[in-house]
């Protein structure tokens with residue numbers, strides 16, 4: 652689904668070749684500072700390589716409309732963006748960015764349930780804890796229909812048990828929708844339990 656050929660980005664990444672399969676869960680692993688976040692930013696076009704090319708379904712990203720690309724390839728950043736307003740506002744804003752109709756209250760409550768966030772839709776989003784904000788951002792993604800979901804350490808602010816349970820649900824939902832899931836993780840347990848493909852980055856290179 653993704654292919655990187657001779658990609659260079661600053662002094663940070665030098666990728667001769669890497670590929671990510673469609674409709675599978677791929678984990679990106681590697682030490683802190685090795686270039687994992689930079690790697691996934693290249694995939695959704697948040698940054699562009701200085702040399703080489705990233706291909707999505709055989710098309711060079713440099714030739715694609717990146718705004719449209721980012722609706723198909725959604726990225727959940729390490730520190731999620733939470734906007735002023737209620738939980739409901741924060742869920743709807745994702746829908747509107749993706750040009751989708753508003754979600755119903757029932758759909759929103761179901762998404763919150765999936766990520767074990769048991770709060771009222773009218774609660775103020777910025778009063779949530781760090782882990783709760785992370786789960787709200789995940790729920791926002793559950794209400795969208797991307798082809799690819801990229802997550803940067805999605806459960807770093809959660810305890811192990813909650814993290815595992817939630818990942819299981821999110822990845823299952825992704826599979827049911829036929830989505831490709833890509834996830835940066837430091838957790839060996841997550842890799843063992845969920846990875847169908849693994850890319851290890853070591854000092855900016857794929858091992």
Ligand SMILES: Nc1ncnc2c1ncn2[C@@H]1O[C@H](COP(=O)(O)OP(=O)(O)OP(=O)(O)O)[C@@H](O)[C@H]1O
Pocket residue numbers: 661663681682683684685686687688689690
């Ligand atoms: N815009 C930038 N300009 C220059 N250097 C950068 C930039 N962004 C990141 N870096 C550096 O590139 C290296 C890789 O960063 P990156 O965030 O991709 O690592 P990471 O593997 O995701 O780390 P972590 O696991 O700690 O999140 C780091 O040394 C970082 O300081």
